[in-house]
Amino acid sequence: MNAERNEGESAPRGPKTITVPLGERSYDIVIGPGLIDEAGTRIKNVLPHARVAIVTDENVARLHLDRLRIALDSEGIDHNAIVLPAGEKTKSYGSLEQVVEAIIEGRFERGDIVLAFGGGVIGDVAGFASAIVRRGMALVQMPTSLLAQVDSSVGGKTGINSPQGKNLVGAFHQPSLVLADTALLDTLLPREFAAGYAEVVKYGLIDRPDFFEWLDENHREIFAGGTARIDAIAAACEAKAEVVARDEMEEASRALLNLGHTFGHALEKVCRYDAARLVHGEGVAIGVCLAHRFCAHLGLAPDEDARRIEIHLSAVGLPTRIQDIPGEEPKVDDLLDAIAQDKKVSRGALTFILTRGIGKAYVENGVDPQTVRGFLEQELSQ
Structure with missing residues (x-):
């Protein structure tokens, strides 16, 4: 993987770029403030003659769509916008159909662009649509x-939820470019920002204990919007890019990125994807805590590590228990x-991401369901 680099020697505080190295399909993740105003120029540099189908949600459209339109207009890029309701329930067959039919009705061609402008839900739905309309x-x-x-925009996972579970219908489809405008995060509600932070912490817990230590020392500046925020996002994207380069289709080590997600996705489903009760990042926060307590329960990991993670996540306002x-x-x-x-179940066997402590995660196939049952019963009895 290319090391992160600053763009332009005269602008050390400018955007950072991480390259996801996938041969001819390699692409850049550009991270920094003000990128929405550069979107037209940066898109034209990558795909100079394409029209753009913007897929967004009502909240993002209200706050930011006009600025994006101006940026595209400034480069003479023809575009239409498809605006969906906000929330996890938009990751559905109905929303996918709406996006697909709007793209076809707009006469967008195979060489044109689907631009996912929103959070993880929009990225997944728009990405899936771009994978299947006109076969890609x-x-x-x-x-x-x-x-x-820091997570869903990078790596090419796209999809929707089934009534049977989360992310069960989808495709791998890598983007041509990722533009992460960090200034847009200032409009997030504190709960939404904290939920995203759970995914940042995850990278430290998988195999970067030094990154977790750094987060423990710098989380206040990250939440306040200082330069540490850009550094944290870049470090998370670099970590994910390395994993994607090794295992693009999640046949082996990429499954590590699901640390905490087996528990977290189950919690989201039983809450019926009701954002008033639980959003994805909160499910991940509880999930990584459950995963570490489960491993402590099995004697695989120190109790102290599980407690330290709980203290850290609680300090930023995240839930840690069911x-x-x-x-x-x-x-x-x-x-x-x-x-x-x-989706990680294989031939009926439960697959979990387990850990021997902070930064020591590993994939374990064939976890005994009765052991999981006993652990959950213990958790809910406390």
């Missing part, structure tokens, strides 16, 4: 949430049913 269109990701900037979710407490049977539908 170009994709540009412009993530507007912290979670999307009991932190408002509303009716989930039932163990419902959680196990959701876990059994996880």
